[in-house]
Amino acid sequence: MSVVTVQLGQCGNQVGQELFDIICSDAQEGQRKTYSVASCERFFHQTAHGDLVARALLIDMEPKVINRSMSMAAKSGRWSYGESSHFSQKQGSGNNWANGYCVHGPRHRDAVEELVRREVERCDRLAGLIAMMSVAGGTGSGVGTYVTQCLRDIYPSSFILNHLTWPYGTGEVIVQNYNSVLTLAHLYQLSDAILVHENDTVHRICSQLLNIKHISFSDVNRVIAHQLGSILQPALTADSHGAYSRNPLGELVSALACHPEYKLLSMCTIPQMASSSIAYSTFSWPGLLKHLRQMLISNTKMEEGIDWQVRPPAESGRSRSLAGGSFNTSLANLLILRGKDVYSAETGGIDDPALYTSWLSSKEAFSLWKSPVPFNKYEKSATLVSNSQALLRPLDDMVGKAWNMFASRAYIHQYIKFGISEEDFLDSFTSLEQVISSYSQLC
Structure with missing residues (x-):
């Protein structure tokens, strides 16, 4: 069974490119042919000439990152992205979730859905979809949430895993907590499971374990991709009877997200x-x-x-x-x-x-x-x-910071002008406060 990856925004596309690079390299170095075949079938389709093409879509409102990701993949000499598997525009979402969710998402819905449909139809059997995105900016979070909503509408019975990159606590974007609250609250209604990587944690890994002196986004993304690859590559489960798992997303979700109130996954x-x-x-x-x-x-x-x-x-x-x-x-x-x-x-x-x-x-x-x-x-x-209380503290901190800004009405007008009301914010706060309460009482 195959997995289709939807890379959204700058972070989603950069992490996705690193992930496919690691998966392809690992599969080709695998000591067993069955492992390599299972990995390639899961993440790539082959051209008539036998070249590996990632089962992935690249979506951003600006072309720069997509062009770079496609170029890096082609330069690897091992795999590439499909020539028509990407969608971009000339102007980004301005770090505004509402702009991505209410404007760019609906405006380009038909084009994105057609890209997804074509990629899914290349799969003999669809195991599920992975949406990779950041929660801090506008395109990854806003367009990413809208695209996830579309995926849920089109493929109601398919597994959907959202991989989220959590922003640095010191702040990358002034409204990152607003964007994060709106993203998480909506995804909790759409996704089967939400796998989170915190930038602060990954940064410490780069510094203290990998001894990298001048840490770049590429270094951070490579650590995230390594950890994701260690989950997604073929493995033998208790019920696989010696054959590599056929449905990685289904088995991941059934193992970890057994209750709709508990969907947050961390990893080490x-x-x-x-x-x-x-x-x-x-x-x-x-x-x-x-x-x-x-x-x-x-x-x-x-x-x-x-x-x-x-x-x-x-x-x-x-x-x-x-x-x-x-x-x-x-x-x-x-x-x-x-x-x-x-x-x-x-x-x-x-x-x-x-x-x-x-x-x-x-x-x-x-x-x-x-x-x-x-x-x-x-x-x-x-x-x-x-699936534990590991993300409870960062979630509570993020909601608290967003609430303090909301209480003073800071930047709210920037969201209202694109169609998000104060009631939408309040609904999102209420939803996440319930999640916080549920994890707090886990005993």
Whole structure:
């Protein structure tokens, strides 16, 4: 089954190009033919000459980033984007969600839907769609939300995963919190699951783990793409009976997003290090999984700075709130192990019932995928995708900042002139406050 990726805005297109580059390189270096074939079928279609073309659409209101992404793909010599798989205009959305959602989205709906339809029809069987976007700007967030709404209307029974890049807390755009609130509130009604990467976290990985001195957006996007690839590449599931998973999005959603009130997914991957250090490093499965478990329960996104003092609470102390306790309660977790001796690896205690909410058994809440093929040059690697309280704090902070701006009516007129009313803002705040409440009470 095949996955169609919709790359939206500057961030979505840059991350998407890095992702396909990693996936293609990893598939072609795979030690097993079945792995390579499964990966290529999932993410590429082949021309009559055998060239790999990404199952992807590139959408932006300005052509610069799309042109660069297509050029970078062609220069790789391994894969390319389709010649007619992109859509752009001459003018962007001005970092305004309302401009993207109310103006650019509806104006170009027919053209974008036709691009999607053509790409979907190239698939023998559609596993689902991934919409990749930022939440800070105007095109990625506004047009991205509108396009997701169109995808839901056209393909009501298909799985839709939204991958969101969360802005730096110090601010990239003055109205980024407005854009983020409107995006998340709408996507919560449309998407099956929302996978989030925080720029602040990825930036720290680049600095502290990869030892990059002058960090560029390309460096950040490459880390995000590496983590995404570690999820999306073929793996063996408990029910696959020795064959690589046929429906990656369906199995991801069913493993992690079992309740419509809980759709926010975070992730962490270990090890992550500078490529020059990989050849001189060795890892054991018990060591990797011990670190990964503690990263989960202490809500640490990278190996450095793990709080080893955090422990699962006693049964009598399971009730927690946003303000109390440092233990990160999980609703569901998906552990993905790749590489040498993978079948000998135990779960590292990530299936411990104490880590999960009391109303779902750990047998239902924990899923394990494995592949003996090393990923992206790492002999052993482990990825954890978690539906937990990990995003509770950044979500609450973002909503709080947006509410403070809204209370003083800052920049509201910029949204009203494009068709978003104050009532739309209030509905979005109400929706996300309910999400915050639900995750706060997860116990």
